[in-house]
Amino acid sequence: MFPGTAAETREERAGMRQGGGENSEADAKGASICCDTEPKRVKVYVLENNEWKDTGTGFCTGEIEELRKDEPSGESEAGEGESGSGGEPSAETGKCAFLVVNNEECPAETLLRSKLEGNIEYQRQEETLIVWKDVDGHDIALSFEESVGCDTLCGFIVQVQRHVANNISLVAVRASNNGTGSVHEIIAGPVSLPSVEKEQDTATLMESLKALNENTAYEYLKNETIEFLLQSSYIDLLINLFNKAEENKQLKVLLLLSSIVKTLILYSNRDILELMVDDSHVMGIIGILEYDTEFPTMKANHRHYLMTSGPIFKEVLPLKNAELKELVKKCFRLQFLKDVVLVRFLDDHNLNLIMDILLDLETCIMSFLQRDSFLDRIMALYNPENVKENAELDDLAEKKKDGIKLLHQCVQMSKNLDPMEKTNFYKALVTKGLFNVLYYAFKMETDSNTRILATDMIIAIIEHDLLLIQNVQHEKLSQEDDAVDMKNDKLASSGNSSGEETEDMKLLAVLTTILLTDKSPGLRGQVVQALTTLLHPDGCLEGAERGYDNSHMLNKFNFGMGPDDDPGFATPADYKSDVTNPDLTDLQLKRYFSNFYEQIAPILFSPLIDMKNGATTTTANTDEQLLIHLVKMVSFICTEHNRMMSRTFILEKGILKSVSKLMEMNHIPQLRLTALRTFKxxxxxxxxxxxxxxxxxxxxxxxxxxxxxxxxxxxxxxxxxxxxxxxxxxxxxxxxxxxxxxxxxxxxxxxxxxxxxxxxxxxxxxxxxxxxxxxxxxxxxxxxxxxxxxxxxxxxxxxxxxxxxxxxxxxxxxxxxxxxxxxxxxxxxxxxxxxxxxxxxxxxxxxxxxxx
Amino acid sequence: MNLDHTLELLRQGKHIPEETVYSLCLELQELLINEANVSYVDTPVTICGDIHGQLHDLLTLFEKSGGVEKTRYIFLGDFVDRGFYSLESFLLLLCYKLRYPDRITLIRGNHETRQITKVYGFYDEVLRKYGNCNVWRYCCEVFDYLSLGAIINNKIFCVHGGLSPDVDTLDAIRGIDRKQEVPHEGPMCDLLWSDPDDVETWSLSPRGAGFLFGKNEVDKFLHGNDIELIARAHQLVMEGYKEMFDGGLVTVWSAPNYCYRCGNIAAVLEIDDQLQRNYTIFEAVQPQDGVGNAIIPTKKPQMDYFL
Structure with a gap:
């Protein structure tokens, strides 16, 4: 149809270049005709009897002609490629566009005047060639002296396609990388868009589906389609069609609609996805996706699930900020799409896109929460000073439980944030009164599930920054102390009631008590995790993976360790050194661990210490599973802590003798082997x-x-x-x-x-x-x-x-x-x-x- | 704990209470602690590859291959991750193991670790189903007790991944204290991670763990241990199974339409008393719930959300 294959074209081009070169001195004097693009030097060829004939060299311009006489000639209309705002083509229908070449020797002589019309496809072949077949069937080629010239005229063609002659197209043809074929890329052209008729049958829908699928193949068509989808109310239209089809039980239509929506998702466009999950569309979209060509005889019941048995959006306290509420809902719906509705459909690319959007939304929610009063109101539920006010609330106990679930969910959400955001959020949590919440969970509430969530929160925070809770709490208390001395009461009321342990041991003390008293195996496992995190000298157990999070602490914690410690640990720039207390010194950390060995360890390991002191090994309150945890913990402190400190404790308390006894026959094999491994x-x-x-x-x-x-x-x-x-x-x-x-x-x-x-x-x-x-x-x-x-x-x-x-x-x-x-x-x-x-x-x- | 009742719930993909999972896991620990790193298994036996949480396909597997009441099975690991029913699949196997300890041998796969399950689905599945990760923790403890391999009639070596340069003899495997998270290197890691390939000698694995090994290594291992075949899983095979190195090694894959989209078929390998190999292939079928209604496999959505 158009001149030649890629190979042929390359030959031609070589020939033409030569021709162009011969006349290269003669380009100084530009023809002074009225033009809409800069004149560009070019050779004109036409195909005659299968041979390209050179018809002369001249300057090429793109020109716009006004048909209506009452309007001024639109000079700047198509001049610069960028100026077109993609506006309404209807306003410009009264125009014609031409590619004009005037002879360089004799500017008055026109070598070519070709109208851009009909469905002409202009091919830009490689850098300097534009080739097309005009409506009369002539094959024409323009060979530009410079690629810049070719750029200019291609820009002109794009503008003309947009505003004057919608059905023409411009296609770039390049030799493919391996040199054997050619690559076509549409630059501009008519885009076949899905029908927007209010009533549609299967044939129309099929056509729309086909068009939508085909348009994903080229960047240009894809972008144009996305533009259309966002500008038109196509998604509303689909939902209307769906509602009718479902009412009339038109299964074929339903399946087609589902395929169309899935295709739209494959466009991987954030705006489209967000549009789909907003209040007015989400149910419709989810409804459409209940039908699936993969399971043509079945229908999922996502809508029913969401509306009846499914997860409920719980507001522990009313969320006053509407924007925040919208964000939370959007987040949930996208998650539901990702995890349930589209779980078998999404490829990695689409999945990542959704994850990115989710992360964005979550970041927004997190920063909202720090600014909003909502969390303060939640935290107030647990504040012992508010006993009277809180007593007036309905279901206070239930609210407190749910509040912990909510806070836990926030912390879960925060896990994906970047480290700085995390720090900020956790600091806000502690400042707003997280300790009251923990105190409530561990000292008042006995429900294991609630305690598990509370422990999980602690773990998330201390895994991120070991000393954050302690430091913020410390700052807070000292500020309060400065202000009002009698606030010392508060210290007692917020968890230090026993008065035995120092401030920095408070959390360890609480966790130790839970480990030794709570029988829930799940909670125990979690408490052990929290304890080991708190007691880990590197401050982070996943150091290698998330080293950047905690490296600043690693350096400070890594005191007095034996030569076995990994010296090759990456220590990236300490870009958030402000996180930890600046006056934190090795001395403080040493004190932290010596406090542990003085105040906590004797309690934590008391079942092992008591054994040695003659207590029977199988008392009712020391069960084997607890002993397994404790023996592992012995191994942990021996191998990870400052050797002298831990060894002194272990040997003085005779703990290894007890561990040895646990290898005896009256214990379960798991415990016996755990003890053996500790010796190993x-x-x-x-x-x-x-x-x-x-x-x-x-x-x-x-x-x-x-x-x-x-x-x-x-x-x-x-x-x-x-x-x-x-x-x-x-x-x-x-x-x-x-x-x-x-x-x-x-x-x-x-x-x-x-x-x-x-x-x-x-x-x-x-x-x-x-x-x-x-x-x-x-x-x-x-x-x-x-x-x-x-x-x-x-x-x-x-x-x-x-x-x-x-x-x-x-x-x-x-x-x-x-x-x-x-x-x-x-x-x-x-x-x-x-x-x-x-x-x-x-x-x-x-x-x-x-x-x- | 009522084992039959639990089995019934599992077959229907229904929720198992946390306490049941806990006691099941404890019982399994006691059972598995008495098993060898390389378990001895007698013929006839049916070798099964990766399952990956595809509960309904696992049920099909049992149906097509005789069922646990009549047949002895070796599972080569990777019970969890990817599919939407990791927990149910794993617990089903545990229940069978408890009910028929001599009929089921469970070998650890590279997915039976804390680190991997955190990334590839099992952890999230538990979190969605229970709201906390306790049950995941219990299961991970059991992972640590799973065998590293099996040997059939002293002639067929079964392992999840493949060979290790640190393991010349089966006795070398016996000396591993297997109760640990799978390390990032060393023999235990290699057994679970390595792949056979067309290589001259031990080569780096693109997986970042384990090695690639070729015919030379396989021949040497077979000869050195006087065995005929290495049966392993670990790699998707579109046809369900693939023999390599003149029949000295076979890959068995038992998750049809892997990830609900790969379009592959699955296979199990039956070894009879004459050590003849007999492959049974099967496809993914429309899953059903306990009472025969067709269902679409899907993830369970998260629990209530707050704010």
Whole structure:
């Protein structure tokens, strides 16, 4: 139809360029005819007998002619491409447009005067060529000297299409990237839009659907269609058609309408989506989407669900701000579309769009809430000072419960916000009186569900910023204290009534009490999560993922930690250093943890401490599930806290002896293995004090009773013990120089054999459980321990014939030797550290991953 | 807890009280703690691949393959995420496991972890169905106890993902303390994450966890452990199953029309007493509720909303 394929065109273009180049000096004198575009130098070709014939070189202008004589000639009408406002074409119908080329040699001679009319398709081929077939069937090509010239005239054609001759079109044709074909992109042209007739049959709807589908293929058509959808009331029309069709049970129409709405959603346009979920459209749209060509014989009942059994929009207290209310509703409806109505339909692209809109709406809601008085009124429900006013409210207890649900929902919503927004929102919550709410949930309310929600809120806030609650609360109280001294009462009334714990321990104290007293397993799990978050020295358990959130605290918290701590933790710019209290110092943090060990830990671990003090291990109020939590917590503080601080506590209170007892037969296997893992983790710390203590207290004894119970089986217990033994023998290998990768055999100036903690432990275990080990020589991991021991003895005998003692003494001399050993054999140490870390992080994951 | 009643509720996709889930999960812990990292299973047995929360297709699976009363099953993991009935699917399997401990072997998949379920649907599903995540927590505890693999008649090794450079022998798997969140590296991670591919040797996996392994690694593992076949899941196969490496490895996929849109068929692999392989393929069918009414699978909407 039009001149040539892409390949042909390229050839032609090459030829034309040459032609154009010959005359390049002659462009200075522009023809002074009245024109609507700047004249651009061009060669004109026409196709004759299948050959392009050069008909001359000249200057091309786009011209508009007024047909009506009473109007002035619209010079600027189509001159600049951008000026067109897309306004009403009807006003301009009295115009004609032409592409005119005047001979450069003789400006009076017109080489070409071609009207833009009918449904001519203009092709812009590559950068400098415009090609078309006019209504008389002539193929014409304009080859521009510069691409800018081509741009100008294409801009003109676009304007003409908009305002003068709607049915012409401009298409860009480019060779595709792989060079084998061509890519067409519509720049301007008539857009087939869906019918807006009030009555439509299946045929019309089918056509509309087809048009809508086709229009998604090109950016231009898509944008024009979106414009149409937003300007016209097409969606209202669809809903009207739907209501009639549903009334008349016209299934085909219903299915077509559903397909049309789905196609509109695929336009991925935010305005369209928002239009669909506003008050006047949402039910109609959801109704239409109840029909689905995928399930042609069925109908979903979304509307019925929404109106009767579905989620209710609850207003704990009346929401006075209408705009906020609208936002909340919109948010919910979009979520409903995303999660329910369109769940099988949305692709990733559309899903992301909806998520983006939701995030936007949520951000709006959050900032609204900070400014509005609504939250203040909610918080007032829990303020002990308002007892009298609140007493007049109906269903106060119910309102308080719902209020916590509401606050919880706000906090859930806030999780997607950016960190700064989150901080602001949480600060606002605490300032407005969150502590009263928590106090109510934990001290007055006994409903587990409410407590779970309250704990969840705490977790969200402290995972974001560990000290936020504490700092804001602190500021608030000190301000109030400054103002009125007697307000000290308030401090007591807001949760510190026991007067035992310091301000910074208040939250920990409350959570500890709940963990030890509340029997709800779900709540317990959550409280443990909150406790570990509060007690985590990194201040954030998902550090790697959300490091930017908490890195500022990480630095400050990471005091006095052992070399095992990950030094490679990313520390991005501290862009929100204002979040934490500026006078927060390491000292304060140290005090925080020492307060914990003084005030909280003795209570938190009391079931374990009491056990050691002779209380029976299975009292009614210490159930096994609680003990599992506590034993995991022991492992946690041993591995994550300042070594000296936690170790002093653990050893002084004799906690490991209790943990050891929990491996005995009268406990459930889950607890026994949890206890075993705790020893494994502590052992991996390679800490001299722990190692000596654990050997001298015989805490390992129950492990081998546990092993004998299970040795004939292949189960998790055996796997767990196998892992335990493997760690020991693996750690001994470098010491013995059995590892090919290590530079050993150890050359030492002294006659001493290196006695790492693991070598000592291995020797101890072999001595103590020799009977067990030698009874199961076919069990490889036990044999490994024996082998290691034997080789060690050989090595020892060779190197130091005088030292024949099996078990080295645990005295102060030995201590120094040990330290030396560790520091001298760096490969060993590094290997240990690496393995410790891996192991620890693995176990640690299982303990804390719930927080991710 | 009335197991039959719970099973009936589950088959109908109905709500299970939190307390029931809790006690079910505790019982399963006790049961699973006594299982090996690599469970021994006898023939005849039917191997099933990924389920991904497609409860109704899971019911079809049982229907097409003999049912749990008559057939022994190994499930290769990925019970949860993606589909809209992760909880019901997983609990159904747990109930069957409790009812017929010797007839069902459950192997852990890479989706049976806290981290993955938080992203791919199970966590959100629980949150929508219960308003809090307790039930998710209970289930995650059970995930930690699931086996890492199974061995049929000492001849067929079953695992969710594939091989690991750290695992030459089955005994190496026994030494893993499996009760933990799946680590980001190491043998336990690889078993759940690796994929077979046309590679010369161990290669980086595009998944970011586990490895790609080729015929060499498979041959070596088969020979070294004197086994005939590695049966695994983990990858969508449009035809339901796919044998590779001269029949030394098979991928079994049991979620038809995956994600309700992939258009694939599903398969289970029955191993008879002569270790012959017999594939049964099945398609997604129109799901029904408990009383035979057709239903459209969908997510449960969120609970009440406030403000």
């Amino acid at each position: 983790n502590i052992m991996c710390l390679n800490d001299n004090y722990y190692h000596r203590y654990m050997i001298s207290s015989d805490v390992y004894d129950p492990i081998f009773i546990l092993l004998e119970e299970n040795i004939k089986k292949d189960n998790l217990t055996v796997s767990c013990i196998q892992d335990f033994c493997k760690i020991i023998s693996n750690h001994c290998i470098p010491t013995l120089g059995l590892d090919n990768n290590s530079p050993s055999p150890i050359k030492r100036s002294t006659n001493q054999i290196k006695k790492s903690n693991f070598v000592i432990l291995n020797k101890y275990l072999v001595n103590r459980f020799f009977k067990v080990f030698s009874g199961y020589k076919d069990v490889l991991f036990l044999k490994d321990l024996l082998d290691v021991d034997e080789r060690l003895s050989n090595l020892e005998n060779n190197k130091n014939s005088s030292n024949t003692n099996g078990l080295p003494p645990f005295n102060d001399e030995e201590d120094t030797v040990n330290m030396e050993d560790i520091s001298m054999d760096s490969t060993d140490h590094e290997a240990n550290a690496g393995q410790n870390k891996r192991r620890r992080s693995a176990e640690y994951d299982s303990f804390t991953a719930e927080m991710t």
